[in-house]
Amino acid sequence: MSEYKLKGLPKQISNLAQIYQLISFIDSAISEKRSVEAANKAGIKAKITKIELPEMMQYFFEDSIEWNHLSELKKQLEAIISSSPTVTLTLSGIPSNKFKTKMVSWLRTINPFVLVEIIVDESIIGGVILKTDKKRIDLSISSVLLGNKDSIKGILNNV
């Protein structure tokens, strides 16, 4: 029985909703296994059906999967929910999966367990607004335009 330890979240798993989905899947799989075991103890011949891994789970387990790994994964996912930082990215449009994955990968180079939420706001015109628990970094096009207030003021003062 080998130990299962996450080195980081897969780049395809970016936000809290996906983590909860994973936990939910693990719970139902474990529950099914316990039901089969209980039936076997009671003399009822039952077989655990082959677990169909959802696509998300395949990012965690490449080849085989052990039951104890599921339990360990669940614990680690719960730990991620409670302690991992969340970065909210505001973009001017809905990002493609490729773009989204690239963004997440870039952030995971800083922290492999960071969670990423994406919000779409067309008013920023372009660029990105990055928000963490402590700060907000506005790299949007609208902020660049609004940042030129001084030049407008200078023109108005000379009128």
Next chain:
Amino acid sequence: MFNISESTNSNLKQWIITLIIIFIIFVLVLVLTVKSGKKTNKPRKQSKIKEMDIDPISLKKASEEALNMATDQMISKYKVQFDSQLKMNMLQLDQTFRTSLESITKEFGKSLEDFRVKSQKIAEDTQAKMLTSSTSINSATQEAVSAKKDEVVKKVEDRLNNILVSYLNNSLEGTIDLNDQEDYIFEKLEQNKAAILEDIKNVGV
């Protein structure tokens, strides 16, 4: 004026006394004349009177003349005294008048000077206050104008910004593909990596 009245009363008294003396002299002369007339009843003296052939009327006339002369002399004498006194009083009055005039002039001049100094001080104070008020009003006005100008500029600036952003939003909404922004976004993220790193590094599992 008081001196004149006093002097006049004094002269009047002298006059009255003089007249009383003249009257007494006249009565004495009259009595003596009557007595001498009685003595003429004596035979020896009567003869003398007869010898002298003195007319009683003439005697009375002479007495009157003497009285008149004495009266004239007295009048002349007291007129001179009166004139002298009058002159002296006039001189005193003139002196008093001059002194009073000088005193009044001096006092008036002093009051006038005091008034002038006070007026000048008031004028200077008022001028200084006006200058201060004017300066503070100018300063307040400039501040108010400057504040108003800043306010207007800010409003115009905000509106221009809003107009600009709204215009760009309407013009560019959805036209800038996110994929086209990829390089820009990652370039900006790299530039701000240090700031992002502070918040999310070493936090988590």
